[in-house]
Amino acid sequence: MRPTLDDAAWSSRWRTRSTLEKSLLCLGLLLVAATTTSLVVAGLVGVCTVGLAALARVPAGVWLRAMLGPAVFVGIGAVTIAVTLGPGDLWSLGPIGVDGGSASRAVLVAARALAATSAMVLLAATTPMVDLLAGLRRARVPEVAVDIAAVTYRMIFALLDAASAIRAAQAGRLGYASGRAARRSVGQLCAAVLVAAWDKARRLEDGLAGRGGVAAVPLVPARSVSTPFVLAAGGLVLGLAGLSLRAGLA
Structure with a gap:
């Protein structure tokens, strides 16, 4: 049987890290990817998540299989953005076509969506569901x-x-x-x-x-937060956010 994201999470090098610090990192990368208007920043977010996944020892096969489904969905959506009614300067076929503006918008949307998805896959591949559920309860x-x-x-x-x-x-x-x-x-x-x-x-x-409407979820004790990890994650997210802001103002 092929390993799954859940298997990767239990065997990840980051398995014993606090759910809070991993969530801050991944949600920060997700926020940057979802709000940036720069193709370069979206690509950097994707590269960072892949590098962090390798650092956490997430199997490449598990990562690629987890990204395949969302990538197909994003690709289909990007095609619908790129194709417009009327002739296009890049490609035309009867009443539809692709012009430079629609193609660039499609590429940007696809890059942002894939970068945001990779951030969520990173969290899922390094944090077992039991820890996530316990973290949600601690977060009220x-x-x-x-x-x-x-x-x-x-x-x-x-x-x-x-x-x-x-x-x-x-x-x-x-x-x-x-x-x-x-x-x-x-x-x-x-x-x-x-x-x-x-x-x-x-x-x-x-x-x-x-049971009074309460699911049987094991109570996982909260782990101590690593200050160096949080500072490094915050620096990475803030650096990418600064690049995104600078690209938006340019």
């Missing part, structure tokens, strides 16, 4: 929001296990031996997982009601 986030996140997290793994077991059973019965059999097996797999999800959600709801 409403209990109902934390409970929903905890239940969703548990449901994902339960459904993945169910789907894996069902698919293995289908493969053992040659359910994927031909194209027709594979399509039938995929349909049956989706139906079985849907039923399993419905039943699991009902049982989780009953369990939560019995």
Whole structure:
């Protein structure tokens, strides 16, 4: 089985670091990426997150797989921004085209979105979900929001296990031996997982009601915050923010 983001988080070099300091770093990079109007700054944020991920020993394969889905989504969105009605000076096809202005806007939006996504992937790849949920509770986030996140997290793994077991059973019965059999097996797999999800959600709801609506989230003690790490993270974020501001005023 291929390692996941959750596996990478538990084995990360930053595993024992405080959730607060990692959150300040990643959310700061996210804020810079989301607000900058400079393509160079967006690229620098992306480069920094990749470098920090390597420093934290996040496997390259896990990182690339985590970024692949968002990258496809961002690419599709960028195409819709680049293509406009009317002839374009870069490319034209009938009533649509691409001009220099729309292409530059598409590239900037894509760069900002990918940089912001990489900042969030960095946090997910270095901080287990248990630590994140405990950090949300310490930050006084409403209990109902934390409970929903905890239940969703548990449901994902339960459904993945169910789907894996069902698919293995289908493969053992040659359910994927031909194209027709594979399509039938995929349909049956989706139906079985849907039923399993419905039943699991009902049982989780009953369990939560019995506990007064509180999800079973282990209480993780808060770790001490490293002052050098916070200063370095703050310097990096402020430096990138200063470059972004300077580029915006230029």
